Amino acid sequence: MELKSLVDQPNKLPTVPKVVQQLIESFNSEDISATEIAHLIASDPALSAKLLRLANSAYFHVSRTVGTVDDALRMLGFVMVRNLVLGNGMVAAFKNTKGMDLQQFWRYNLYTACASRWLAHKGGDNGDAVFTLGMMHGIGQLQMHAVAPAEMAPLDKQLNVLDAGRAALEKEKLSFHYAEVSAELAKIWNFPENLSTALQDVPDPLSPSTFSKSAAWVHLGAWRARAEVLELSDDEIVASYPTAVAKKLGVDASWMPALVAHAKDRADRAMPALKELTEGLDAMLE
Template identity: 75%
Template sequence: MELKSLVDQPGKLPTVPKVVQQLIASFNSEDVSSADIARQIAADPALSAKLLRLANSAFFHVSRTVGTVDDALRMLGFVMVRNLVLGNGMVAAFKNTKGMDLPQFWRYNLYTAVAARWLAMHAGDHGQDNGDAVFTVGMMHGIGQLQLHVVAAAEVAPLDKQVNVLDAARADKEKERWGFHYADVSAELAKIWNFPDALASALRDIPDPMATGKLDRAAAWVLLGAWIARVEVLKLDDDAARACYPAQVAKKLGVDPAWTPLLVKHAADKADLAMPALKELSAGLDAMLE
C-alpha cells in the first residue's frame, strides 16, 4: 500500500458539503467576507440550527442567547464558527466508515480538540499559540485514520486486531508496516482540500512534533490533548496513562505537569493549573457528532 494511492482519485475522497468546501477555501483567502459565509450557512436550515445549538452550549459561556448565524459570528468569532461547521462536515463526510467505533472515535477527536485548545490558551505563549487554530488541528487530526479504513479496509483490518486505532503506539506500528502513518494521510487530505501548509504540516507532525528538528507547537498541543483524550476514552489505568505521556514534548512546551492530577499530587497553590474534566470542557459540543 502506498500513501498516494489512498487519495489519488476523486472517487476515493469523502464528499464534503458545499458550505464546508467554501469554508475550507476561506483559509487561504485574505478577503473572506463573514457576511458571505453567514449567508451560506444560513441557507442550510439544518446546519444553521445545529450551529446555533452549539453556539448556545455551555462550552462558550455566552452572556445572551445566540439567535442568528450573524450573532454566532460576532460572539464566537469567525474561526470558531468555521471550526464548528468543519467538524460537523467531517463527521457527515465519514459517517459510513466501516470497521471503526465511530462514536468512540469522534468523541476522542472532540476531547482532543477541546483539551488542546484549553492547554494552548492556559499554558501556551499568547504570541505563538492560537487556541482556536489548535482546535481545528485537533478536530481534523484523525481523518487520515478514517480515510485508511474507507479506502484500504482489507489492509488495515489485521493491524486493527493487534493495536487499537486510538492507541499511542498506532502511528509507529503503521509506519513499520506501510512506511507511513495515519497522520501522513491526514496531511495529504489537507493538501488536496487546499488547507494552509502550516495546518497540513501540523497534522503530519502530531505523532512526533519534533520530527523536523523544530517543535511544531500546534502539533505538540494536539499530541498532549490526544493523550488525555485517549486516557479518558480508552479508560486507561494510571500506570498505562503515565507510560504513554509525551513528557519530552510537554517539557519542550514548558507545561507544568500539574495540568492533570494523573501526573502529580496537586499542591494547593497549583490547583488553578488543573484542566477541567473533559465532559465539562466539551459540554454541548457533542451535538457536533450527531
C-alpha cells in the same frame, strides 16, 4: 499499499458538504468577510440550526442567546464558527466508514480538540486554530479504513487505532501513517500549508527540524483524550505521558492531577474533566 493510492481518485475521497468545502477554501482567502461567511452558512438551514445549537451550548458560556449566524460570528469569532461547521462536516463525510467504532473515534477527536485548545490558551497561543488541527488530526485513519479495510483489519487486531503507538506500527507495516494521510487530504482540500504540515507532525512533534507548537499542543491534547476514552489507569497515564513534548512547550504537569502527587494544592491549574470541558459540543457528533 501506497499513500497515493488512498487519495488518487475522486471516488476515493469523502464527500464534503458544499458549504464546508467553501469554508475550507476561505482558509486561504484574506478578502472574505464575516458577512459572506454568514450568508454562506445561512444558505443551509440544517447547518445553521446545528451551528446555533452548538453556539448556545454550555461550552461557550455566552452571556445571551445566539439567535442568528451573524450573532454566532460576533460572539464566537470567525475561526471558532468555522471550526464548528468543519467538525460537523467531517463527521457527516465519514459517517459510513466501516471497521471502526466511530462514536468512540469522534469522541476522542472532540476531546483532543477541546483539550488542545485549553492547553494552548493556557500557554498563550491561538487555541481556536489549534482546535481546527485537533478536529482534523485523525481523519487519515478514517480514510485508510474507508479505502483499504482489508489492509487495516490485521493492524486493528494488533493495536487499537487510538493507541499512542499506532502511528509507529503503521509506519513499520505500511511505510506511512494516518497523520500523513490526514495531511494529504488537507492538501487536496486546499488547507493552508502550515496546517497540513502540522497534521503530519502530530504523532511525533519533536522529530521535524522545524518545531510546530500547534502539532505539539494537539499531541498533548490527544494524550489526554486517549487516557479518557481508553480508560487508562493512573499508572498507565503516568507511564505514557509525553514528558519531552510537555517540557518543550513549558507545561507544568499539575494540569493533570494524576501526574503529580501534590496536585490537590494546585487545583486551579488543573484541566476540567473532559465531559465538562466539552459540554454541549457532542451535538457536533450526531
